[in-house]
Amino acid sequence: MTTATIPGVGRVPRKYVPVLVTAVLFLVMFAAGGIRYEDFATGQIILNVFIDNAFLLVVAVGMTFVILTGGIDLSVGSVVALSTMVAATLLKHGWSPWLVILIVLLIGAVLGLGMGAIIHYFEIQPFIVTLAGMFLARGLCFTIDTESISIDNSTFVGFAQTRIDLGGEMWVSPSVLIAVAVVLVAAYILHYTRFGRNVYATGGSEQSALLMGLPVGRTKIAVYTISGFCSALGGMLLSFYMLSGYGLHAVGMELDAIAAVVIGGTLLTGGTGFLLGTVLGVLVLGLIQTIISFEGTLSSWWTRIFIGLLLFVFILLQRLFSARSRQ
Amino acid sequence: MTEHILRMSGITKTFPGVKALQDVNLSVRRGEIHAICGENGAGKSTLMKVLSGVYPHGDYEGEITFEGRRCEFGGIRDSEHAGIVIIHQELALSPQLSIAENIFLGNERARRGVIDWNRTNYEAAELMKRVGLRENPTTPISDIGVGKQQLVEIAKALSKEVKLLILDEPTAALNDDDSAHLLDLLRGLRDEGITCVIISHKLNEVIAIADAVTIIRDGRTIETLNMATDDVTEDRIISGMVGRALDNRFPPHEGTIGEEAFRIEDWTVYSPSQPGRKVVDGAGLTLRRGEIVGLAGLMGAGRTELAMSVFGRTYGVNISGKLYKDGKPIEIRNVQDAIGHGIAYATEDRKRYGLNLIEDIKRNISAAGLKGLSKRGWVNENEEYRVAERFRAGMNIKAPGVTSVVGKLSGGNQQKVVLSKWILTEPDVLILDEPTRGIDVGAKYEIYTIINRLADQGKAVLVISSELPELLGLCDRIYTLSEGRITGEVPRAEATQERLMYLMTKGQE
Numbered sequence: 001m002t003t004a005t006i007p008g009v010g011r012v013p014r015k016y017v018p019v020l021v022t023a024v025l026f027l028v029m030f031a032a033g034g035i036r037y038e039d040f041a042t043g044q045i046i047l048n049v050f051i052d053n054a055f056l057l058v059v060a061v062g063m064t065f066v067i068l069t070g071g072i073d074l075s076v077g078s079v080v081a082l083s084t085m086v087a088a089t090l091l092k093h094g095w096s097p098w099l100v101i102l103i104v105l106l107i108g109a110v111l112g113l114g115m116g117a118i119i120h121y122f123e124i125q126p127f128i129v130t131l132a133g134m135f136l137a138r139g140l141c142f143t144i145d146t147e148s149i150s151i152d153n154s155t156f157v158g159f160a161q162t163r164i165d166l167g168g169e170m171w172v173s174p175s176v177l178i179a180v181a182v183v184l185v186a187a188y189i190l191h192y193t194r195f196g197r198n199v200y201a202t203g204g205s206e207q208s209a210l211l212m213g214l215p216v217g218r219t220k221i222a223v224y225t226i227s228g229f230c231s232a233l234g235g236m237l238l239s240f241y242m243l244s245g246y247g248l249h250a251v252g253m254e255l256d257a258i259a260a261v262v263i264g265g266t267l268l269t270g271g272t273g274f275l276l277g278t279v280l281g282v283l284v285l286g287l288i289q290t291i292i293s294f295e296g297t298l299s300s301w302w303t304r305i306f307i308g309l310l311l312f313v314f315i316l317l318q319r320l321f322s323a324r325s326r327q
Numbered sequence: 328m329t330e331h332i333l334r335m336s337g338i339t340k341t342f343p344g345v346k347a348l349q350d351v352n353l354s355v356r357r358g359e360i361h362a363i364c365g366e367n368g369a370g371k372s373t374l375m376k377v378l379s380g381v382y383p384h385g386d387y388e389g390e391i392t393f394e395g396r397r398c399e400f401g402g403i404r405d406s407e408h409a410g411i412v413i414i415h416q417e418l419a420l421s422p423q424l425s426i427a428e429n430i431f432l433g434n435e436r437a438r439r440g441v442i443d444w445n446r447t448n449y450e451a452a453e454l455m456k457r458v459g460l461r462e463n464p465t466t467p468i469s470d471i472g473v474g475k476q477q478l479v480e481i482a483k484a485l486s487k488e489v490k491l492l493i494l495d496e497p498t499a500a501l502n503d504d505d506s507a508h509l510l511d512l513l514r515g516l517r518d519e520g521i522t523c524v525i526i527s528h529k530l531n532e533v534i535a536i537a538d539a540v541t542i543i544r545d546g547r548t549i550e551t552l553n554m555a556t557d558d559v560t561e562d563r564i565i566s567g568m569v570g571r572a573l574d575n576r577f578p579p580h581e582g583t584i585g586e587e588a589f590r591i592e593d594w595t596v597y598s599p600s601q602p603g604r605k606v607v608d609g610a611g612l613t614l615r616r617g618e619i620v621g622l623a624g625l626m627g628a629g630r631t632e633l634a635m636s637v638f639g640r641t642y643g644v645n646i647s648g649k650l651y652k653d654g655k656p657i658e659i660r661n662v663q664d665a666i667g668h669g670i671a672y673a674t675e676d677r678k679r680y681g682l683n684l685i686e687d688i689k690r691n692i693s694a695a696g697l698k699g700l701s702k703r704g705w706v707n708e709n710e711e712y713r714v715a716e717r718f719r720a721g722m723n724i725k726a727p728g729v730t731s732v733v734g735k736l737s738g739g740n741q742q743k744v745v746l747s748k749w750i751l752t753e754p755d756v757l758i759l760d761e762p763t764r765g766i767d768v769g770a771k772y773e774i775y776t777i778i779n780r781l782a783d784q785g786k787a788v789l790v791i792s793s794e795l796p797e798l799l800g801l802c803d804r805i806y807t808l809s810e811g812r813i814t815g816e817v818p819r820a821e822a823t824q825e826r827l828m829y830l831m832t833k834g835q836e
Contacts, residue, residue, distance in 0.1 A: 015732075193704050194697050201694055204683035211641060211672070211680050212695040212748070213662035271685050 018265025018317065019277040025310075026280055029287050037294045043170050049286035054175035055080065055237040056256055057282045060264075061186045062230025063257040064278045065223040068190075070203040070270025071126040073224060075115065075133035076231040077253035079108050081246070082137045083235025087156075088149035088245025097155035105232045111137065112228020116221035126224075134254065141247030148246035151239060159240040175237040182233065186226075187275040199223060203270025259307055260285055263314050284310070331392075332357040332522050333378075333491060338389035340373055340382060347373045348387070348546045355491070355539075360513060360523045362537035364530070364564055366828075367626055367793035370546040371526045375493055379413040380406040394490070410490030414480045416499060420468045427451035427464035430483045454482040458512055473601055474505030481512065492516065493524045498532060499627040502604060510536050528625040530561045530832045542567035561832065562825070569795060569824035577800030578772065580779040584803065585616035587654060588787035589670070589756045594648035596629075596636040596811075606632045606643060608811035614756060614787035619778060621802035622791045623827050629811040630791045631675055634758045638672035639665040652755075666695065671749035673742075675761035675791070681745045684734035688726055689715040691733050691744050696751035718747035723773060739770025746777060757781060760791045775801055795824045807831045 034041025050057070059076050066073045083104045090100045115133045119126050151157070163171040190196040198219040201209040209216050239245060264281030266273025288306045292298050333355040340348040348370045355361045365371050377387050380400030391398045393409055400406045406413075420429050427448045436447045451464040460478040462471060468479065477497060484492055494513075498506040513523050513536060527533050533540060534554075542549040542564060549567045552559045596607040607629045614620050624630045635642035637650065639662035650657050652668050659665045665672070674680040682691055692715045693700055700711050715729040722743040726736055733744055742762060749757060759778065763771045778801065782788050792798050798805050805822050807815040807830035815830035 192706055192708065194701050194706055195704060197690065197694070197697060197706065200686065200690070201683055204685050205679070208674075208680050208683055209694075211638075211662060211674060213639070213666045214694065215663070271683065 015272055016274075018314075019274050019280065021317065022264055022277060022280040022284060022314075026284050026287065029284065029291065033287070033291050033294065040294060043168070045290060046283070047166075047170055047172050047176070049283055049290060050176045050179070051173050052241075052289070053282050053286040054173070054179040055234040055241065055250075056253065056260065056285070057179045057279065058182050058230050058237060059234035059253060060257040060260040060278050060282050061182055061275065062227035062234075063254075063261050064264075064266060064273065064275055065186070065190070065199060066126070066227045067258070067261050067266050067268060068199050068203045068270055068273055069220055069223050070206065071119070071220065071223065072130065072258070072268075073112075073115075073227045074127065074130040074254050075111070075137055076227060076234070076257055077250045077255075078134045078137035078141070079111055079228060079231035080235040080238055080250040080253055081141050081248070083108060083232045084239040084242070084245040084249050085141045085144045085149070085247060086245070087236065087239050088151050089144050091151055091153045091156065092149060097153050101236055104236060105229060108232020108235070109225050109229040112225040112231070113221060115228070116224030119224065120217045120220045130224075138247065144245075144247075146247065148244050151243045151245065156240060156243065160243055173240075175240050178233070178237060182230065183275060183279055190275055195219065195222065200271060203267075203272075205271070256285060256307075259311055263310055265314075330357050331355060332394060333524075334390075334392040335374070335378065336390050336392075338374065338377055338387060338391075340377055340387040346546055348377070351389070351543065351546070351548045353541055353548065354551070355522060355524060358517060358520055358522055359538035360517055360525065360536055362533040362540045363524060363526045363543060364528075364533060364540055364568055365543035366568055366795070369543045369568070371543055372495060373546075374543070375413055375495060375524070375526065378406070379403055379411060379493065407487055410488060411493065412484040412487055412489040412491070413493040414477070414484065414495065414497065416496040418473070418476050418480055420476055420479060422469040423467055425465045425467055426455065426460075426462060426471070426479055426482075429468055429479055430454060430464075430486055432483070434486065450486070451482070454485050455479075457485060458482045459508065472505075474501050474508070477501065477505070477509060478512070481516075489521060491522045491524065493526075495526045496528065496627065497525060498527065498529060500601075500604075506532070528627070528832065530564055533564070534559065534561065540564060544568060562829070565825055565828045565832070569828050576772065576796070578776045578779060580619075580782070580801075582617050582619065582779075582782050582803055584618045585785060587613055588616045588652070589614040590651040590654075591633075591637060592649040592651070594633065594637070595646070596632055596643035597645040599642070599644045602644075606811055607636060610648075610808065610811065610813045612789075612806050612813060612816075614789055616755075616785045616787055617782050618804065619782050619788045619790060619802045621798035621805035622789060622808060623795060623798055623805055623831055624791075624808035625831050626793070628808045628831070630808055631760055632811075633808065634672055634760055634789070634791060635674075637665075638662065638670060638758065666752055666754075669753070669755035670758070671695075671752055671754035671756070672758045673745050673749055673760060673762060675764060677738075677741055677745050682733050682741060685732065687730045687732055688719065688724065688736075688744055689729040692718055692729075692747045692751060695748050696753075699751070699753075714751065715747075718743075718751070722747055722777065737767075737770070738764075739766040739773065742766060742770070742774060743777070746774075750781070754786065756787045756789070758789045758791070761793065762790060763792070763794075763797065771797075795827055798822075798827070799824065807833075809833050 059080060063073055063076060086107060087100050087104050091097065111133060115129050118124060119129050159174050162174050165171050198214050201214055202216050202219050206216060238249060260281035261278050262268060263284055264277030266277060285307060289303050292300060292302050331354050335353040338348050338351040351374055363371050376382050380402045383401045384399035398409060430451045431447055436443050436450060448464045458478045458481050460475055468476060497509055510532060517523060537554060539551060539553050541551045590613045592611045594607055594610045595605060598604040598606045610633055622630055632642050636646050639659055640646055650659060657668050659668060678684060689711060693711045700707055719729055724740050724743045726740060733741060763774050778788055790801060799822055803819050805817050805827060806813055807827055809831055814833045817826060
């Protein structure tokens with residue numbers, strides 16, 4: 001059987017179940033927040049989650065590609081920080097903001113390409129290679145400056161302060177639009193292109209993909225390049241949000257991104273998962289933060305505790321599903 | 328010499344759907360070397376697993392008496408405790424640990440929980456001397472060859488005070504020198520009073536070393552021959568191994584054979600794990616359009632290695648030889664090249680190498696031929712769905728729909744998905760490695776029909792199979808492979824199981 005029965009919904013293909021579970025969880029959390037706090041159950045609360053986590057969303061999209069092939073990218077947080085740093089310092093020297101953005105995106109993609117190439121050609125575990133990349137990128141930040149560099153370029157400030165009105169007193173920032181565009185493009189690539197198929201096939205069974213003549217090596221290098229590019233773009237969105245570059249930005253963000261992908265139902269061993277799940281994963285993480293800030297008395301570290309518990313639950317769920325599908 | 332150290336009587340072992348062993352009897356006299364012969368899948372390894380407790384007591388019917396006592400082994404620990412040690416074809420050594428550490432693994436020489444390294448290495452050296460292994464006990468296993476690793480396994484068995492040593496295909500992976508040394512060692516152990524049971528495909532070795540031979544066929548004991556009193560020849564053993572009637576398990580087929588489609592010449596492949604060992608040795612074969620050609624060989628003969636090295640160098644190192652497609656020389660460096668030249672290879676291990684089990688039927692079918700279903704990288708999903716549905720109907724794949732996950736299908740239906748996948752790439756040459764392994768009889772018939780249909784479309788088909796009746800029923804011509812060499816080419820009219828088995832067991836002179 002490839003379907004599961006869910007009360008009230010009927011039969012759905014089993015592969016959608018983890019995404020649905022995350023969606024239900026999100027709705028339940030939203031409803032609970034609405035009951036407990038006044039002014040919580042508004043559309044703007046959800047939009048705020050998007051606004052505050054646009055950069056994480058973009059980074060998690062890149063991470064989804066990598067994890068779908070069965071790999072992992074630990075370097076993303078450091079690449080985000082490096083991107084903010086490079087952007088801030090170049091802007092301080094009076095470079096054109098559009099050129100700066102282009103350069104930063106290029107640096108991210110090249111870093112990813114390099115790591116992907118090392119992983120493929122030298123057959124080294126992605127964990128180790130991207131761990132090295134993580135140290136490298138983080139270290140490079142401090143060769144630029146050990147202090148925070150503020151950004152006062154008018155284009156960047158414009159990105160930070162523009163409110164796009166959606167009517168009904170709801171608004172989003174330009175970063176949200178960029179993030180949503182990235183999600184749509186990525187979802188399209190994953191589901192409608194041969195490259196997308198190769199990503200799933202490589203994660204599902206690398207050996208059989210090789211024997212089918214699929215370009216496994218090229219696919220693996222490409223997903224790390226995409227992840228590097230997404231990290232750089234995430235770094236740009238973060239610098240719009242923070243209006244500064246700093247070597248200690250985005251510390252531990254790689255783990256948030258991994259958590260979002262896993263909570264979104266993508267298997268860490270690769271081969272199955274959806275981008276929509278990743279979006280929901282990021283929203284769940286963001287909503288936990290929002291609820292804790294509404295609670296007021298709880299320290300922000302409770303966010304971590306809840307994320308930790310959620311991860312446990314989801315990993316156990318995945319274990320259950322994969323155990324059952326093997327029978 | 329009539330005392331029996333081991334008696335297994337009336338052993339029956341059933342797996343869901345198949346009787347692997349049926350009323351098997353085996354009696355081994357103390358101090359002899361007893362060979363067990365049979366085709367691939369005859370039940371030899373299952374029998375040894377019953378004996379060594381891999382299948383615990385209660386999991387099978389029948390009785391085991393060892394050293395005069397009835398045995399009810401619950402696991403390998405019990406059988407080893409009784410003095411029965413089995414050495415599998417796949418050696419169970421830990422590659423990064425030293426020879427001495429491996430010998431005493433699980434049985435460490437320790438004083439109050441602390442390992443006594445002097446004693447470990449000293450005793451290991453003693454045991455190594457007994458098996459004729461000249462190495463430093465502290466050398467890691469990964470630094471010595473397979474032949475020497477085999478000796479480490481035997482030394483390990485000796486350290487456990489073995490009374491009955493079972494070796495499963497001990498010389499299959501060894502070169503001639505190592506094989507000869509191993510056989511000498513077994514004779515030496517026999518003189519020390521250790522009884523050996525060896526499973527072997529190499530009949531010349533069996534005749535050279537064994538005191539008795541038990542022949543198993545289709546899970547039953549056929550006979551036990553005594554080398555001293557019976558007149559045992561290779562032919563005698565072969566006729567015991569294969570004597571089985573062919574029945575109507577094959578769809579009738581008259582092929583129209585056309586031009587040469589594919590030729591392999593002087594193909595030599597070396598093992599990637601043991602440098603210097605030739606796995607395929609100067610092999611050559613020709614496939615013609617519309618023809619179904621068989622490749623017969625026993626386990627370890629190099630069949631899959633030959634096929635995979637041809638299919639985009641997916642196995643082996645230092646590959647040399649020539650390939651011709653439609654008479655013209657071609658170069659195949661990787662799988663994409665092979666597919667580009669119209670060659671398809673359906674693997675023997677479809678679960679591991681042939682399918683993406685967590686993906687659905689549609690995407691598995693389209694995986695290798697996606698190029699034809701897409702434009703500039705964008706997949707035409709409607710077309711993909713239609714193609715998959717066409718194959719589901721045409722191949723009679725039994726599943727609720729093409730979005731069913733492949734991992735949940737039966738073996739026969741999975742194989743149909745694999746075949747669909749390759750047919751979609753529109754190959755001229757199909758290499759099918761064990762196309763009916765693990766498939767029930769009804770589905771086998773369907774697979775044979777599909778293979779016949781492919782030949783009728785003018786494709787050249789090479790079928791690799793361990794089942795001789797299958798090759799005889801299906802193929803127009805059969806090559807035999809033994810120790811990496813083509814030892815014979817037999818047209819359908821002249822092919823018999825005995826003749827093939829003779830060619831398959833022919834060693835190198």
